Amino acid sequence: MKKIVSVFLCMLLMLSSLVFCVSADGEDYEYDAEYYSKFKGQNITLYVYNWGEYIADGSDETMDVIEEFEALTGIQVEYTTFDTNEGLYSKLQSGSAYYDIIIPSDYMISRMAQNGMLEKLNYDNIPNFKKYVDEVFWNPDYDAAQEYSVPYTWGTVGLIYNTKYVQEPVDSWDLLWDEKYSGKILMVSNSRDAFGIALKRLGYSMNTENPDEIRQAADSLKEQKDVVQAYVMDQIFDKMVEENAWIAPYYAGDYLTMSESNEDLAFVFPKEGFNQFVDAMCIPKGCVNQEAAEMFINFMCEPQVSAENLGYIGYSTPISAAKELMDEELITNPVAYPSDEVLENSETYRNLSDETNKLMDDLWIEVRIGTITLGFWIAVGFLAAGIIALCALQIYRKRKRLVARNAVK
Amino acid sequence: MKLNAKWTSYPYIIWMILFTIIPLFLIGYFAFTDAEGSFTVSNMEQAVKYIPALVKSISLAAIATVLCLVLAYPFAFAMSRLSFERQKMMSMLIMLPMWMNFLLRTYAWQAILEDNGVVNTLLTGIGLSSVKLINTSGAVVLGMVYNYIPFMILPLYSVMTKIDKSVLEAASDLGAGFFSTLYRVILPLSMPGIVSGTTMVFVPAVSTFVISGMLGGVNNYLIGDLIETQFLGNSYDLNCGSATSLLLMVVVLVTMAIFNHFSDEDAEEALV
Known part of the structure; x- marks a missing residue:
């Protein structure tokens, strides 16, 4: 042997x-x-x-x-x-x-x-x-x-979806807001990319410095939150390949790697425009x-x-x-080398002013925290009750100890 | 040769000044200044807006800490009654998961809890319907308990090994039943372990961002995630990030102060 x-x-x-x-x-x-x-x-x-x-x-x-x-x-x-x-x-x-x-x-x-x-x-x-x-x-x-x-x-950011579950023709970022696929949609977790997509969907530039447009994008991201499964970056790979999620925006190059493991995945350059990066x-x-x-x-x-x-x-x-x-x-x-016509629809990121970056991040945190729900007040109630109970216990024990000591004396 | 005890603490004191005290002052400085360095309280005002995330973190961390305590306490007691060799083996087994990378362990939980993950595949395999496990608060608590429970077991265990068998025998001789022994003897004697275990679980759990990011989905954005966004986001917002960290730190310090209060009195009582 x-x-x-x-x-x-x-x-x-x-x-x-x-x-x-x-x-x-x-x-x-x-x-x-x-x-x-x-x-x-x-x-x-x-x-x-x-x-x-x-x-x-x-x-x-x-x-x-x-x-x-x-x-x-x-x-x-x-x-x-x-x-x-x-x-x-x-x-x-x-x-x-x-x-x-x-x-x-x-x-x-x-x-x-x-x-x-x-x-x-x-x-x-x-x-x-x-x-x-x-x-x-x-x-x-x-x-x-x-x-x-x-x-x-260089590369592009487009929309990846699973043709097994999404059988309609896809050409728009709207898919990321579609209630039919609620809970199976992933969104990128960094503010610049998330806002870029929301801005493009509303017909604005990704590089806008107009606070009104950015606020509108934030509102539409808040709306989207109800259908999103998770805000992730690298985990998009696993979740899409294993079909735990069906729709996600991500890099074209990574789509090529993903599609080697799951042939049902498809990629589209949304008609509203998309990001090209170097x-x-x-x-x-x-x-x-x-x-x-x-x-x-x-x-x-x-x-x-x-x-x-x-x-x-x-x-x-x-x-x-x-x-x-x-x-x-x-x-x-x-997908890897789109034609010049397709690329015409793309936009590269420019550096934004400090104020715009700050506004975007603050709004992004607002989106992520969400509105104050009943759950928040229940949690506050429980925590307050817990603290009061601890203090009461403490006072009770102190009293008891004092009584015991006096008795010894 | 007389060893001057004062000297032996110097390396750590230097370490602490360099890596704890100075950074603490820096955080304080950044929290109360703007990007140009002039004094402002606007960062603090902004940090106060993030209290919902803070409350969520504290609730989840508190639940995880209580679960850790409930699971670890009986186990640590049983472990402390084993033979010396067995005790050594057990403590090694508890440390074993910590040899693997923290990130990797949490990532593995993701694969287990996913909609098409291990658990749900098994459930549907035997004809049951699948359950929603990942992207819930429960998944975050699970991740916290799993990752931090060794920090609860070890201090409890090290205090409980010091409880002499004869003390328990004396209690039983004097007619104390199971609950009476537990409440009047074991609990007071193990209080220092409970306090340090609780602190060691609660503090990292309340500020975690990896676990909630991987297992929490959209509705579990914790204060740690928020601070990460501020430091590593687009705007590289040191000032607001520091203000939020400071707020978190104050909350953690207050919690610890309450618990330490407990421990002092019980230590006193144990000595009497």
Whole structure:
């Protein structure tokens, strides 16, 4: 018996090494060796702060991008992840951590740039930017002078629904307010995205600074609350795949990943308009290895690397040369790469004024707390009764003790 | 060699000054200033508006604490009467779930309680109708009890092991029945454990935001979730967030003061 097991184990080991060889051999790619060898042997470490699940890591026969970079340049990479732009912002603001490369989204980049939190890039050190990045992504709204950022991915937010339960044709955000599906609807938990959807549904801009329009959006979000199951972000994955919820707004790229596990899921770009976002690489103020960081950014723009990353993430690449190396099926997918006509209906987030951000968050908390119900007064009553009972007990015991002591005396 | 007891507390005092006292002052400072740093009470006025969320948090945390106490008390007593070897094993078993990540454990409950989760699949499998478990206040209380019950058992247990068998025998010799022994002997002697266990469950439960976010659905927006929104939301509202935290802290301190009052007198009584 033991022998059979060991033979089996040996075979398994050999097989896995074979697989490893194939995947390593299959993807040879020439890099500019001279450019990338500049920092070899200098013991430099780069601190990269990226979104979770946002880089090819060697699983599913992809390239391990970080390892490839380390092997090529001799630079060590410390890789950590964040899950919201706002989380990233407050971490940098508090000054509690050091990073060389961060990958925020469009509106956050302009906010950080305005607050002087980003280092200006030297594009001479990033030759791949001019060489490979598509010209439509040059001088974007969020970085009009092209000083601070190099695009990493882009994508859209649309409406995901399960065709098993939602059999009518869908083309509007109204589905998220539909009482027929009460309790099976998920909503995003961050205020900007939630308000963006509500504003679009009312026919306003996502970037409105008009308090009246924002208040109207808040009212419609309060209305929606009755049909919503939960306000979530990453949990949308599990809840949609396992069919615990049927309708949710989320990122197109994540829809592609979800639909691999559940074929009944469908995706639509709502007719009222939707959000298009770009996540771009930036260097925060105070970076000590800027040139090495720029080398990392340049490496991420290599078509092969971008193809590997985007093939893994499922979002869209701003580098056309990378598309040629990617799965035919993915690059012709209208969800990942919608046509220009569809994209015309999209809107990118701009950085809002502090007042508008504050108003939005305050209203969002109001939506989440909800109105004061009978339950609130019952809870208050019980708590008050509890406190009074405790005090009464305390007084009673004190009396008793006093009586007992006097009796002893 | 004489060990100067005063010195031994210095590392912790330094730690506390750096990571508790100074942050406390910072929260106080932020709570009463605006973004430009000038004095204002508007943050506090705003925080007062969030009392519904605070009341909800306190009620759920109170229910969870009482449930923890009811479950843990008889168990801790039984555990303290076991042989030494068994006691060691039991306390390890209680700690065992804590070796796993808190987030992961709560996430697992989500998978168990979902509409198509483990429990409901079993129920429909044997022909019963499914029940709504997740996205209710009950699910949040369950998550709190599950996650914090070790913090109730351990202090209770450590106090109860010190109750000598002979004390219980004496009570029974003097004619005390089960309830009389419990009420007049065990309860007063274990009061310090009850007080510290209650504090250790109530305080994290009242400020939790992970459990309510994962298991609570739309109607369980607790004060912890609210503070998270203020700090990590769009507007990075340090000032209002600090004001809300301060409000929460005052409430927790008042609750703790009431309970400590209990514990002092009982300790006194136990010594007499």
